[in-house]
Amino acid sequence: MPHFPKDSGFESKNTQSHAITVKNRRKRYLDLHPEYYSADLELADPLLYDRLIRRFQTPQEREAAGKAMGFSGILQTDIMRSEARINAIAHPEPHAIMSYSRGPDGEILAEDRDDIPPNKEEGERLWQWEMGLRFIQGNDPDFDYTTVDENDEYDDHSDKVDQYFEDEEPEWVVSDTPGGDTRPNLQGETGIQDF
Known part of the structure; x- marks a missing residue:
């Protein structure tokens, strides 16, 4: 080479x-x-998952997801979610999909109501878009x-x-009859410019 x-x-x-x-x-x-x-991807960004997916889940869906994760999975997710909240307030990202602030009772809130999707389908679409973008950029360490x-x-x-x-x-077929003449017998405009 x-x-x-x-x-x-x-x-x-x-x-x-x-x-x-x-x-x-x-x-x-x-x-x-x-x-x-899948729901395992929740750990990639627990706060974003809360805003886009978890908020639209029914209690039965949350219970089923909890059973699938097991006790240790639930514990790990809760710890990561708490750490992510503290980090989101301490180090806000200017280009993040959602930004957070501390509310009057110490709770963590999205700064703008426009950050919250209007329905479950839009939340899932935004979640897949963000996680797909991260995957394509190579930002999934697992x-x-x-x-x-x-x-x-x-x-x-x-x-x-x-x-x-x-x-x-x-291939140019001029005759439609089987065994017919396949030689081009072109007449009229041939497509060749002769000027």
Whole structure:
């Protein structure tokens, strides 16, 4: 393989192309594995999960989720949620989807009512959008990205289909009768400009 100087631009284009391929593979993974958005993902951002998903759950849904997690899972989630609340107030992020402030009784509140989705479906859509974006950017520390990033099974195969059709030679059929004359007998406008 030829060696290109770093300032030639070839290396940066190759790196950029690889980064795009990796992001496309991660997106394809999410499309094929919707179970990634399971309740286990709550630990990735407990406060966001509370605002977008948990607030719309019925008591029966919360109980079922608690049983699925077990006592230690519930305890871990509660601890992480409390730590996240303290951290959200101590270090507010200016570009976060939701920001928090301390209420009159010490409770943690969203600063703006517009931060709260109007219904369960919108909350789930926002949750999947945010978690999908984090996944594509490589910000899930519990996921082994090499299983996706280095797997060409997650490549978009529409490129291969496009290449197949580009490589095909067009066939011209002039006669509709079997065994008829297949030589082109073109008359009139041929599409060739003769000026």
